[in-house]
Amino acid sequence: MFRTPQTLFRALAIAEAVSWTLLIAGLILRATAGLDVATTIGGAIHGFVFLSYGATAVLLTLNNRWQPWPAIVAIVSAIIPYATIPVEIWLARSGRLAGQWRISEAEDPADRRWYDALLRWFLRRPWVLAVLIVLLVVLIFVVLLVIGPPGGRG
Secondary structure, rough: EEEOOHHHHHHHHHHHHHHHHHHHHHHHHHHHHHOOHHHHHHHHHHHHHHHHHHHHHHHHHOOOOOOHHHHHHEEEEEEEOOHHHHHEEEEEEEEOOOOOOOOOOOHHHHHOOOOHHHHHHHHOOOOHHHHHHHHHHHHHHHHHHOOOOOOOOO
């Protein structure tokens, strides 16, 4: 399903935009109909997708050897409603999403950074990588839930 970095990033960029819609709809329902649960549900979905998008941006930064600027733009775009879509288009048009997963070492000396062998090991085992990322996202999500929502609790 996500055979290339571009397909994975595009899916998460769209999911992030959809999650913004759910959060905004929840906020509207809370303000107009008093349905606090709508914000809780929309916020939880948005938070999980937000963290997943950020993890995906970091993964692509490593795999596609992005410089810091595109990585920062990609991650910050999740904070601005619907900005992940134009950022994904910009990254695709600039060639930053092109290519395959780096599952084997190339002749390029850049493929010998300290973390490249570990990255290739995980990329050859996508289910292990996916489980690890999901566990990391869940851990961060739980910690953030314990800390509480932005602005404090009610």
